Amino acid sequence: xxxxxxxRTIRISALARVEGEGALFIRVRDGKPMDxxxxxxxxxxxxxxxxRGRPHTDAPDITARICGICPVAYQMSACNALESLFGIxxxxxxRQLRLLLYYAEWIQSHTLHVVMLHAPDFLGVDSVVQMxxxxxxxxxxxxxxxxxxxxxLALIGGRNIHPVNVRVGGFYTVPRPDHLxxxxxxxxxxxxxxxxxxxxxxxxxxxDFEPKYEFVALRHPTEYAILDGHVVSSYGVDLPVSRFEELxxxxxxxxxxxxxxxxxxxxSYLTGPLARFNLNFSQLSPLAQEVAHETGHVPPxxxxxxxxxxxxxxxxxxLEQSLALIERYEPPARSWVEYEVRPGIGFGASEAPRGLLxxxxxxxxxxxxxxxxxxxxxxxxxxxxxxxxxxxxxxVIQLPKDRATKFCEHAIRNxxxxxxxxxxxxxxxxxxxxx
Amino acid sequence: MSNQKxxxxxxxxxxxxxxxxxxxxxxHIAAANWPGVMAVALESSDPTLFFSLWHGFTLVYxxxxxxxxxxxxxxxxxxxxxxxxxxxxPTATTxxxxxxxxxxxxxxxxxxxxxxxxxxxxxxxxxxxxxLSPEVELAAQKLLxxxxxxxxxIGRPLPPGTGSEQTWCDTG
Numbered sequence: 001x002x003x004x005x006x007x008r009t010i011r012i013s014a015l016a017r018v019e020g021e022g023a024l025f026i027r028v029r030d031g032k033p034m035d036x037x038x039x040x041x042x043x044x045x046x047x048x049x050x051x052r053g054r055p056h057t058d059a060p061d062i063t064a065r066i067c068g069i070c071p072v073a074y075q076m077s078a079c080n081a082l083e084s085l086f087g088i089x090x091x092x093x094x095r096q097l098r099l100l101l102y103y104a105e106w107i108q109s110h111t112l113h114v115v116m117l118h119a120p121d122f123l124g125v126d127s128v129v130q131m132x133x134x135x136x137x138x139x140x141x142x143x144x145x146x147x148x149x150x151x152x153l154a155l156i157g158g159r160n161i162h163p164v165n166v167r168v169g170g171f172y173t174v175p176r177p178d179h180l181x182x183x184x185x186x187x188x189x190x191x192x193x194x195x196x197x198x199x200x201x202x203x204x205x206x207x208d209f210e211p212k213y214e215f216v217a218l219r220h221p222t223e224y225a226i227l228d229g230h231v232v233s234s235y236g237v238d239l240p241v242s243r244f245e246e247l248x249x250x251x252x253x254x255x256x257x258x259x260x261x262x263x264x265x266x267x268s269y270l271t272g273p274l275a276r277f278n279l280n281f282s283q284l285s286p287l288a289q290e291v292a293h294e295t296g297h298v299p300p301x302x303x304x305x306x307x308x309x310x311x312x313x314x315x316x317x318x319l320e321q322s323l324a325l326i327e328r329y330e331p332p333a334r335s336w337v338e339y340e341v342r343p344g345i346g347f348g349a350s351e352a353p354r355g356l357l358x359x360x361x362x363x364x365x366x367x368x369x370x371x372x373x374x375x376x377x378x379x380x381x382x383x384x385x386x387x388x389x390x391x392x393x394x395x396v397i398q399l400p401k402d403r404a405t406k407f408c409e410h411a412i413r414n415x416x417x418x419x420x421x422x423x424x425x426x427x428x429x430x431x432x433x434x435x
Numbered sequence: 436m437s438n439q440k441x442x443x444x445x446x447x448x449x450x451x452x453x454x455x456x457x458x459x460x461x462x463h464i465a466a467a468n469w470p471g472v473m474a475v476a477l478e479s480s481d482p483t484l485f486f487s488l489w490h491g492f493t494l495v496y497x498x499x500x501x502x503x504x505x506x507x508x509x510x511x512x513x514x515x516x517x518x519x520x521x522x523x524x525p526t527a528t529t530x531x532x533x534x535x536x537x538x539x540x541x542x543x544x545x546x547x548x549x550x551x552x553x554x555x556x557x558x559x560x561x562x563x564x565x566x567l568s569p570e571v572e573l574a575a576q577k578l579l580x581x582x583x584x585x586x587x588x589i590g591r592p593l594p595p596g597t598g599s600e601q602t603w604c605d606t607g
Contacts, residue, residue, distance in 0.1 A: 161481075
């Protein structure tokens with residue numbers, strides 16, 4: 001039998017401007033995608049095994065080491081799980097300080113991704129360095145905005161990378177009001193920058209692409225969920241965090257060292273800024289909602305390329321909320337709550353910049369961790385990224401090799417994947433085969 | 436920084452073997468509290484951290500592990516204030532934005548210190564866990580001696596005999 005089928009393979013042997021080690025493989029035959037694999041080949045990091053046998057008090061600090069970009073998310077999900085198990089009620093003052101710490105992480109993480117990693121894709125330039133040649137003032141202001149996030153993180157967290165001040169039950173110490181209030185002016189200037197950024201990115205040319213997503217995020221009764229909440233989806237799911245593992249199915253594939261997740265019986269789903277935005281839009285800050293309407297970005301928003309706008313709206317939200325929290329901040333009489341260890345299983349989740357981050361710990365009567373389970377957002381989105389690339393593949397395959405590569409990388413950066421969390425060093429190599 | 440004339444920034448990840456050599460050097464200088472020298476261990480390549488750290492300093496040394504076609508333990512010296520990257524070089528970094536991009540951004544924004552040198556220690560062992568290989572630790576100790584002499588001679592030429600030709604490789 002003679003085959004007239006045309007087969008083309010694109011390999012991006014290492015992905016640039018994403019956090020972690022990953023690669024993309026797409027094989028298309030006769031215009032149809034035959035195989036799409038997001039290959040995560042970063043070695044497994046065994047954090048869950050590392051936690052076994054260690055005191056529960058180590059969990060916030062050890063899990064924070066999973067990621068240099070979103071360590072607060074790991075600390076908060078860990079604390080939520082353990083505090084839930086021990087029946088600890090966090091006083092409002094401490095909860096508000098945790099919110100402030102988390103907003104700081106959103107500000108620095110989102111600004112990094114929007115300006116330094118993702119915006120160059122839309123402008124057709126290789127890097128933020130090239131972008132700065134024509135947008136010098138904006139890039140400089142964005143760096144200052146990121147720095148405000150870093151400063152706030154350092155002030156509350158003890159340092160801006162892998163903060164050390166979070167503990168089960170609260171904080172080791174709390175900042176002085178005058179130190180926090182000294183950040184009001186830089187935060188206010190940051191808000192002006194975030195508004196400029198949102199209006200700037202909203203005018204980018206967005207590829208026409210609107211897949212049907214099942215969005216999954218946390219929802220909180222009174223606020224745009226970040227610190228805690230219950231699990232909801234655009235398909236009507238509404239569950240306590242303790243039942244999250246009933247919703248998702250975990251599996252492994254040979255081409256990835258990261259575990260992958262699907263919703264039982266329905267397939268891939270999306271977590272992250274676009275999910276939060278679509279599920280909880282009415283809880284965004286008034287200014288963020290106003291800019292969303294002004295720029296024509298309101299739910300339902302399905303185009304993942306527009307997630308860059310949503311990240312800017314979330315920066316605006318985080319800055320407005322931070323300013324309000326700092327204004328009314330009074331240090332708590334005690335920085336943490338006393339508690340007694342109870343053996344059992346605790347569940348916790350929070351909204352990392354990249355999406356829902358779930359932790360579960362089984363703790364023994366001695367207070368040591370018997371088992372740990374961590375489900376990071378990038379692992380949850382991995383299947384969804386592949387599904388999107390499968391839909392985009394026929395379009396991609398028509399492009400010249402260099403443009404195809406850039407377009408795939410652009411599409412993957414929509415999810416701001418943090419591959420280190422999902423299980424880091426990159427060389428870009430493309431091999432294209434016609435058979 | 437008023438009394439400090441020289442800044443040493445040690446880069447890397449101390450939990451990945453020889454990648455921690457920059458941190459090792461910076462921590463030794465900071466612990467010894469060298470007069471006139473500020474030393475910072477930096478496990479991040481956030482440009483804003485670099486810009487705020489070196490603001491006001493005219494003499495800045497970066498120390499990091501490097502992969503290069505020289506024997507392990509060779510110390511490379513690059514004048515970063517002069518050196519430009521002319522082509523897009525594939526980089527291997529966990530640092531989100533690589534060092535060259537930070538330098539080019541600094542140049543664009545006029546944030547580059549007048550004298551900025553990189554001491555790169557050739558390494559090839561980046562496994563999980565703390566600890567330097569013997570060759571890299573020996574090179575780090577030699578670099579400490581070099582930096583100490585530089586700190587004693589700020590604004591003056593360094594006396595001859597500060598390192599053997601086999602160890603020092605001045606790339607420009």
